[in-house]
Amino acid sequence: MTSEVVAASSVPAPGRAVRVREIATELRGLRGSLIPILHAVQEELGYVDQPDVPVIADVLNLSVAEVHGVVTFYKDFRRTPAGRTVVAICQAEACRSVGAVELAEHAKRRVGCGFGETTYDGRITLDEVYCFGNCALGPAVQVGERLHGRVTAARLDALLGDAR
């Protein structure tokens, strides 16, 4: 369902390939540079697109399969653009002990999509995360860049309302 969403930061394909090559070339001197490169591509271009993979593989002299394997191994790397606001709810044990599962169910109903999905209007992507290290002040929810503690259903509604 996320494929219908067009990211604000979307760069046209030819320009994107050039930029991906620049990023990869700039960082390839690092030891084990593939993951820093993927982070940099995602940070600037919003996600790691399939056509980016052969470009990065070429710069690093790796096979396309090796790069593909790394992109798909790590949850952080998005294959499609995220919604305008990413809402990530911790689902690990400490937050579960104070109602994080119920909070997630509330969020899914309220937003109208499940974990790993984006709303039809591209407004919100809902994600599950396993631990922000805010275990004494759970449930923990990250909205955009901002971490929130002790999030109740009402507080989450207010945060979601702001995320328009």
Next chain:
Amino acid sequence: MTRVFVPRDSAARSVGADEVAERLAVLAPEVEVVRNGSRGMLWLEPLVEIETPAGRIGYGPVAPEDIDGLVAGGMLAGARDLAACLGSVEALPWMRQQQRLTFARVGVTDPLSVDDYTSYGGLRGLRQALAQTPAEVVETVVESGLRGRGGAGFPTGIKWRTVLGASADLKFVCCNADEGDSGTFADRMLIEGDPFTLIEGMTIAAYAVGASEGYVYLRSEYPDAVATLRAAIELARTEGWLGDDVLGSGSGFVFDLQVRVGAGAYICGEETSMLESLEGKRGMVRAKPPIPALQGLFGLPTVVNNVLSLATVPTILANGAEAYASYGVGRSLGTSVFQLGGNVARGGIVETAFGITLGELVNDFGGGTSSGRPIRAVQVGGPLGAYLPTEQFDLPMDYEAFAAAGAMVGHGGIVVFDETVNMAAMARFAFEFCAAESCGKCTPCRVGAVRGVETIDRIVAGDNREKNLVVLGDLCDLMTDGSLCAMGGLTPLPVRSAVRHFGKDFGS
């Protein structure tokens, strides 16, 4: 100028510390607002402290909307008659009853002030180390009894001795800061609250083993820690604490380090998987041997230690191995940084000598549950740690005592659950989590976790319950004995402890 402390720790920020600091700057532009780390009394965050001649006076929790009233009531002069006033922060029982060695500066200083760092004892350990031979430094760490705080509890000095003895042109020090276990946040708080200590500890490790490059593998879920540590590394380079001639000692000791950000894979907290990830690969676990001390990052000798292990090394070098080893019990020497989380009234950081009981931590420090209901279970040591009932609250926090009880201290995280918890659901979750996070290299973990979920579902549904409990036991045996790493090897720990202590949740 009055100095006011408002934590920059991400837990404090998650409940409004930034807004408090911003409002203070507007209301009282004449005061200096210092963004310190957190004292670790997280239920009091945002905890505002005022520096007075009588010490630092605390106020908390201070919501952003409370600030105007508190300032009008004389908070900035240290007024004691305000409801939020806690009195002297150092005198609070929570603080007084701790022995803070690793966390000595966390919450006290400005994490990015080099002056604060050195005036509060920073660099004493590194200077002491550089005055000794590498072998002497290694033996000091061996004698201190320091064991790996990441969870495995392997003696740190022994690991270093192996790396020192390995000959190679290039060696590495890798810090495992992929603190993925739920209920653990000490690595994050140390990096956000006193990053120079970690840098100093890694530098000492590098000197001791002959390494010249360091990496901190820090999880992406901790963006504040990433930013703070990167800023601290820049400052350390400027100060000459890192670089081509560390501390200008003229010894020719070269060391520099960099932060590498993880990418959301729990398995990368396993040391060999972390090394694969640092090499830019999928985080697939390696078989051991060869051990990373001999063939680690890029096949070269590598020290891999947890944040807390490395951050404890400066105090050991500064004050001597004996001083550190005078704390603790049995073979669990020194202090450990315990973390109270979950459904707990007073959650946060308790650094104390090993040997304190689980009950003292959860009841005396933690104050029971935050919901007010009775405690049903606590999970110690993260998602791979055992669930313990209150009957076991007299267990001392000690690696061996916990192992003998079928549990583990792990990274020292304690998650509290009240009576509403369904332990069959938690056991199922342990398998679900393992299935989702398994690297997939070994069959017991990859397939066993999926079969575990199915088997628990059958047990709970009453489908051949007795037979399926036997199947579950067999599966747990197989995963324990046959998995390549602790992910599959320890997932049976929470499962079995849940069945053993909370059997009625499984439909008995």
